[in-house]
Amino acid sequence: MTQRKLGDVILDVKNISLAFGGVKALTDISFDVREHEIRAIIGPNGAGKSSMLNCINGVYTPQHGTITFRGQTFDHMNSRQVAEMGVARTFQNLALFKGMSVLDNIMTGRNLKIRSNILLQALRIGPAQREEIRHREFVEHIIDFLEIQAHRKTPVGQLPYGLQKRVDLGRALAMEPQVLLLDEPMAGMNVEEKQDMCRFVLDINDEFGTTVVLIEHDMGVVMDISDRVVVLDYGKKIGDGTPDAVRNNEEVIRAYLGTGH
Amino acid sequence: MAFFLETLLNGLMAGMLYSLVALGFVLIFKASGVFNFAQGAMVLFAALAMARFAEWIPQWTGIESRWLANTVAFVLAGAVMFVVAWLVERLVLRHLVNQEAATLLMATLGITYFMEGLGQTLFGSDIYKIDIGMPKEPIFAFESVFEGGILINQEDLIAAAIAAVLVAGLSVFFQKTATGRALRAVADDHQAAQSIGIPLNRIWVIVWCVAGVVALVAGMIWGSKLGVQFSLATVALRALPVIILGGLTSVPGAIIGGLIIGVGEKLSEVYLGPFVGGGIEIWFAYMLALVFLLFRPQGLFGEKIIDRV
Numbered sequence: 001m002t003q004r005k006l007g008d009v010i011l012d013v014k015n016i017s018l019a020f021g022g023v024k025a026l027t028d029i030s031f032d033v034r035e036h037e038i039r040a041i042i043g044p045n046g047a048g049k050s051s052m053l054n055c056i057n058g059v060y061t062p063q064h065g066t067i068t069f070r071g072q073t074f075d076h077m078n079s080r081q082v083a084e085m086g087v088a089r090t091f092q093n094l095a096l097f098k099g100m101s102v103l104d105n106i107m108t109g110r111n112l113k114i115r116s117n118i119l120l121q122a123l124r125i126g127p128a129q130r131e132e133i134r135h136r137e138f139v140e141h142i143i144d145f146l147e148i149q150a151h152r153k154t155p156v157g158q159l160p161y162g163l164q165k166r167v168d169l170g171r172a173l174a175m176e177p178q179v180l181l182l183d184e185p186m187a188g189m190n191v192e193e194k195q196d197m198c199r200f201v202l203d204i205n206d207e208f209g210t211t212v213v214l215i216e217h218d219m220g221v222v223m224d225i226s227d228r229v230v231v232l233d234y235g236k237k238i239g240d241g242t243p244d245a246v247r248n249n250e251e252v253i254r255a256y257l258g259t260g261h
Numbered sequence: 262m263a264f265f266l267e268t269l270l271n272g273l274m275a276g277m278l279y280s281l282v283a284l285g286f287v288l289i290f291k292a293s294g295v296f297n298f299a300q301g302a303m304v305l306f307a308a309l310a311m312a313r314f315a316e317w318i319p320q321w322t323g324i325e326s327r328w329l330a331n332t333v334a335f336v337l338a339g340a341v342m343f344v345v346a347w348l349v350e351r352l353v354l355r356h357l358v359n360q361e362a363a364t365l366l367m368a369t370l371g372i373t374y375f376m377e378g379l380g381q382t383l384f385g386s387d388i389y390k391i392d393i394g395m396p397k398e399p400i401f402a403f404e405s406v407f408e409g410g411i412l413i414n415q416e417d418l419i420a421a422a423i424a425a426v427l428v429a430g431l432s433v434f435f436q437k438t439a440t441g442r443a444l445r446a447v448a449d450d451h452q453a454a455q456s457i458g459i460p461l462n463r464i465w466v467i468v469w470c471v472a473g474v475v476a477l478v479a480g481m482i483w484g485s486k487l488g489v490q491f492s493l494a495t496v497a498l499r500a501l502p503v504i505i506l507g508g509l510t511s512v513p514g515a516i517i518g519g520l521i522i523g524v525g526e527k528l529s530e531v532y533l534g535p536f537v538g539g540g541i542e543i544w545f546a547y548m549l550a551l552v553f554l555l556f557r558p559q560g561l562f563g564e565k566i567i568d569r570v
Contacts, residue, residue, distance in 0.1 A: 057456065083458025095453035097446045099510070108446045112458040114439040121438040122430075175457060 006227065007035025010211055011056070011179060016065035018051055018235075025051040026062065026235045033179070038205055038212045040222045043232035044255060049215045050092060052232065053181050056213070057089050058082040069179075083112060088177035090168045092184045092215075098157035102167050105156055106142055109174025110135040142170045146200060162193040169200065179211045180204065186218055194218065198225055223247065231255070263407035268531050269524060274417035276523020277424050278486075281479035282500035283507065283515040284428070285472040290509050291435075292444040292468035293354070294362060298369040301497020302376040303473055306345065308480025308489045309380045310338040312389035331393050335481070342473030345376070350465045358451060358461065377494055386491065391484035395419055420482045427478055428516055431471070435512065444468055448510075502550035508563025517561065522546045 011033040018026040026048045033039045041049045054060045056067060061076040068074075069085055088109070097105050114121075114135065120128035143149055146166045151159060156167050165185060172180060185201065186194045202225055204210050216222045222229060223243040231239035231246055233255040239246045246252055282304060289297040314334035324330050353368050396415040404410035435441040447454045447464045455461060483493060500519075507518025522545075530542040553560065 059452070059455075079455035080458050080460050083456065089456050091453060091456075095450045095456075097449035097453065099449055100442075100445055104442060104445075108442055108454075108459070109457050111439050111443055111446075118434075118438050118440055121440075122433050124437060171453075171457060 006037050009033070010035040010070060011213070012068040013052075013056065014066050014068070016052070016055055016062045016067070018048075018055060018060055018062040024235050026055070026232075029065070029232070029235075029237050031230045031237065031240055033211060033213055034227075035211055036205065036209045037227040038201070038214060038225055040214045040216060040226035040229045041232060042216065042219070042222055042229060046234075047232040048235040049232055050183055051235075053089065053183050053213070053215060056082075057087065057181060083175065086176070086178040087181065088172035088175040088179075089181035090165075090172050090183055090185060092187060094161075094164050094168055096156045096164055096168055096171070099155060101153050102143070102148060102156055102159070102170075103139065103152050105167055106139045106170045106174050107135065109171040110139065112175065139170075139174055142173050145173075145203070146170050147196075162189055162196075165189070165193075165197065166200070169197075173204065177210060179213060182212060182214045182216075184215050184217060186216060186221060194221060201225060263403075263411055266403075266407075267411050268527050270411065270413060270417075272524035272527030273520055274414065274421060274523070275527065276520040277421050277516075278479065278483055278496075278519075279500055279503045279523055280516045280519025281424055281427070281475060281482070282496050283503040283519050284431070284512065285475045285479070286497075286500060286504050287507075287509060287512055287515045288431070288472045288475065289468055291448045291512075293465055294448055295354070295365045295369060296362065296509075297472070298366060298497070299372040299376060300472065300476060300500070301494045302373040302380070303342070303345070303476040304480040304483070304496060305489075305491065305494040306376050306380040306480075307338055307342055307473060307477035308391065308484040308493055309384040309389070310341045311335060311477060311481055312391045312484060312489045313384045314338055315391065315393075316389070327392070327394060335477070338477050339474055342477055343470050346466050346469030346473050349469055350462055354465050355462060373494075377491070381491070388488045388490040389484075390488055391481055393481065393485050395485050416486065420486075423478065423482065427475065428512065431475075432512060434471075440464075440467065499546065502546035504560070505550040506553050506560055508560030511560070511562035514560055514562035522549065525549060 009032045013032065014030050016026055016029045017024070029052060041052060043049050051060060055062050058077045058079045058081060066073050066075050067077075069087070097108065100108075114131065116128035116131050120126060121132070124132075143152060146169065148163060148166055148170070151163060156164055159167065169182075169185065182201065186197050189197065198221060201212060201214070205212050214222070214226065226243060228241060229239070229243055229246045230237060231249070231252045238255060239249040239252040241249075282300060285300040285303065286297060289295055289300070311334050314337045315331050318324055318330045318333050324333070349372060353372065357365055357368060396419070399412050399414050401410035402413050435444065443454070443459045443464055444467070446457075446459060447461060451461060479496075480489070480493065483496065503518040503522050504515060506521060507514025507516070526542045526545050529545050530539070534541050
């Protein structure tokens with residue numbers, strides 16, 4: 001694996017604890033993400049991976065701990081603020097706008113960037129029209145990039161699962177995020193679809209320098225594409241480091257394979 | 262033939278009013294997945310506000326022009342509906358994000374009774390008139406084609422024109438603007454919409470506000486035709502079959518559904534009524550809705566929902 005140019009710490013998670021009633025989802029988790037890196041979060045089912053992502057994304061508010069993004073520290077924030085700061089996400093269980101076309105779904109990702117007056121938009125005149133065209137061009141690039149040109153006008157509900165996952169990714173990309181949170185982008189895919197998705201993630205990271213935080217079950221994929229890996233088990237961090245270091249970590253092996261008796 | 266056409270036109274006009282009320286339902290359902298039972302109460306509330314403001318403004322300010330007074334009253338009533346939308350979001354919907362549809366429906370039932378009561382407390386419970394200067398005298402059309410021509414209410418024609426403009430405006434708003442796109446997005450998936458930075462709260466205020474304005478227009482037209490009184494709140498019940506027919510998520514469905522029901526009611530009353538002793542008008546719409554529920558539950562234009570097992 002070639003060494004990528006890693007930047008400074010862009011996202012710093014410190015001492016995050018999250019509980020739902022008596023259930024401790026996360027206990028005292030800390031890790032950082034550097035600019036341009038691909039950072040994976042792995043762990044067995046129920047380890048708290050998605051909860052972690054939801055904390056970063058502002059869906060859950062952790063009881064303890066802080067999240068620092070580009071030097072700004074927050075102890076809670078809402079989804080909109082997070083989106084405005086340039087963090088986009090995809091969902092483990094697809095959360096697409098099923099009734100809308102692929103194009104419209106991805107266009108919604110541009111919503112925060114549309115500035116023109118709503119009346120001008122409705123009448124399609126002047127600057128509003130030019131702005132719409134500009135956003136549309138951007139979205140067309142994404143559609144080309146993800147190779148879903150043929151499905152532009154199809155309502156996403158009718159697409160096969162693998163393609164819906166791409167639309168989900170496309171919508172996140174339309175936000176031009178600095179940090180992309182991917183919640184199991186390859187879950188439920190066949191080998192070919194997984195390879196495609198890997199290629200997209202690597203290309204995004206490579207071409208646009210987008211920082212990627214990735215949750216994934218497929219160990220092969222994680223070890224191949226990520227720069228550093230955080231391992232969670234029962235809401236606690238049990239490992240953190242390069243794929244090789246994590247692979248040889250005693251505790252990680254125990255968590256995945258179970259302890260011998 | 263002339264008589265048939267007259268009945269047909271009458272039905273179309275009545276149907277258009279149903280459409281307007283149904284439209285309010287569809288707007289809110291599309292944008293928040295909430296079946297808003299309070300739409301009828303909103304029509305009553307808006308119409309009461311409009312009627313009373315039109316009455317009070319000349320008293321308060323000495324404005325003599327009826328047009329001006331009506332315009333100011335309309336704007337004020339619109340502002341009242343905005344406040345209602347804001348309060349509904351702030352006090353009710355905000356606390357019910359991601360709840361079951363049934364919970365939300367019950368909440369809107371609560372809003373219904375609250376608004377009916379509050380409306381009458383604030384604005385009084387008598388029968389009020391809205392006089393927006395609609396020409397009342399009928400005109401005769403096609404006199405060269407039919408003997409005696411066809412009787413058309415000018416009032417109905419104007420009302421139809423207003424409704425058409427409103428519907429056209431709403432379609433453009435939904436299809437062509439970023440906010441419209443956001444509204445459709447919110448309807449499909451709350452969480453995903455939030456993740457791309459669409460503010461749920463603001464969207465809900467917008468959509469309830471738009472539904473409020475639609476209610477105001479509907480209330481104004483009904484009120485000008487028949488007077489504003491408590492029974493206006495029950496027009497919501499008349500609109501239920503319309504949305505079953507047209508589909509809960511379709512704006513054109515609400516319009517066409519309303520027209521079909523309006524026409525169906527009038528024609529069946531006139532042509533079938535004598536055989537069964539009349540009164541068809543009252544139950545015809547519900548009968549039609551029932552047939553639709555059996556054979557095409559998603560309505561004429563609704564989205565067919567297929568769940569993968």
